[in-house]
Each structure stands twice: as C-alpha cells, then as structure tokens.
Amino acid sequence: MKTLSAKAWLWLGHELDAWADTGKSADFWWRDDDATGPGDSLDRLVGLSYNWDAPLALAVIPSRLEPELIDFLQNRTLITVLQHGYAHENHAVHGQRKLELGGSRASGLTIVDLERGYQILEQHFANRFKPVLVPPWNRIDDQVVSRLNEIGFNGISTMKVRRKAYPAPGILQVNAHLDPVNWRHQGGFIGIYLAIAILIQHLQARRTGYRDIDEPTGILTHHLVQNEAVWHFLEDLLQFLSNHPAASWLDAATIWK
Numbered sequence: 001m002k003t004l005s006a007k008a009w010l011w012l013g014h015e016l017d018a019w020a021d022t023g024k025s026a027d028f029w030w031r032d033d034d035a036t037g038p039g040d041s042l043d044r045l046v047g048l049s050y051n052w053d054a055p056l057a058l059a060v061i062p063s064r065l066e067p068e069l070i071d072f073l074q075n076r077t078l079i080t081v082l083q084h085g086y087a088h089e090n091h092a093v094h095g096q097r098k099l100e101l102g103g104s105r106a107s108g109l110t111i112v113d114l115e116r117g118y119q120i121l122e123q124h125f126a127n128r129f130k131p132v133l134v135p136p137w138n139r140i141d142d143q144v145v146s147r148l149n150e151i152g153f154n155g156i157s158t159m160k161v162r163r164k165a166y167p168a169p170g171i172l173q174v175n176a177h178l179d180p181v182n183w184r185h186q187g188g189f190i191g192i193y194l195a196i197a198i199l200i201q202h203l204q205a206r207r208t209g210y211r212d213i214d215e216p217t218g219i220l221t222h223h224l225v226q227n228e229a230v231w232h233f234l235e236d237l238l239q240f241l242s243n244h245p246a247a248s249w250l251d252a253a254t255i256w257k
C-alpha cells in the first residue's frame, strides 16, 4: 500500500511522462518573494537552487534592500533579481484586499515609487536585475500596468494562469501557479495532495491546449515565512523534477529576454 505522498509523486510522474510522449518539455520556473537581506533562510533557499541546479528569481523589495544582499548575490549567477513593488506597503481602500500598486494611492505616485525602486535595483544589481515587476500581494491596478513600459519594465508576474501573455504593449506576463504555503496557518503547508494537484492541473491544461502552453509552470516560495513542511516539499519537488527527463527549468533571463 503506497502512502498518499508516494501516490502524489507517482501522479506527477505520469503527467510528465505524458509530456515526454508528445516530445515536449514541461518547463518550470521558480520565484521567491519578499527578499531584503541575507540570512539563514536565504542561505537555505540559495543552497537548494544550487544543489538542484534550479534557477531562482528573487523578488526583492527595493526600499528595504540591505547592502549585504548585494555582496551575497554577487557571484551567485543562478539567482536573478526581480522588483517586488517598492516598499510592500498596503494602499488598499477600505474593504479592498491588500495592495501596494493602486488603491488609495494616485497612479502618478505609484509610478514614481516604481521608478525609484527600479533605479535602486538596476544600480546595485546591474544586469542581474531583470526589469520584471512582481506586485506585492500579486495585485496591481490596470492603470499602473499600462504605464510600466514607460519606466523600463518588460515583464510582470502575479499568481495563477495569466489572462493574456501581454497585458500591455511590451509587458510579458508569466505568473506563478503553485504557492505551497497555507496563509491561514502561519507559513504552514497546503499539503502534498493539493500541491501536486495544482501542478498537475496546470501541466495538463497546458499539454492539452486548454491553457496557454507557452506560460511555464511557476513555483512560488516565501523563504522568510514557510515552515519545515514547505521546505521539505520544495526539496522533494526540486529533486523530483531534476530526475524527470521531461521537466526543465527556465531562468528569468530566458523568459524575459
């Protein structure tokens, strides 16, 4: 009798086998949010990335950037930097879900914040910074999206299947699809069954043409809050994908050329 966990990995393996049968590679990408400085959990995250040769896109909060992060990432070329809003502050109006890039803040001021953040990351990370915006809480007003290319962005990343590849001219959207954290339980794990089911659902929808096959399947992590169960799942997933010939990783520089 197989455990639920063993069965779940088997199901994921079957889905990847189906990709192999069609001669296609199932591409994945990995985003981690809320980085500001180095520390034990970032060490652990970057260690996993290197151990499994999985490129990591680190969404950094510009206004809270600690100079030590610049040194830390200097020679770690598997890691790219994306822009996580500006200050990760909530400007939602009453009754609205949390968001920084919109809400009660005039869009002109939001653009100024984003420009400032962009300059900080470009100055410190040079070409390791990819001009891709990751809106805090994965939310942003459409008005702001339409002005992102004025600042220099060429991409955006939020959550779940994208509605369009290009929500504004020159702005390629590639989202994350699996967030294994259960946010109602302080960084706990959503569980192996649900996590694998979300991955299979996205992969199957791509493979069968029900969803956009060109949007790589995105894994989202939160190194500062996720608990041990999430860390273990992440390591198992990285190991599993590295062992399956139909699975491959895309780095942010390849996605957003």
Ligand SMILES: [Zn+2]
Pocket (backbone or CB within 6 Å): 033, 034, 084, 088, 136, 137
């Ligand atoms: Zn965040």
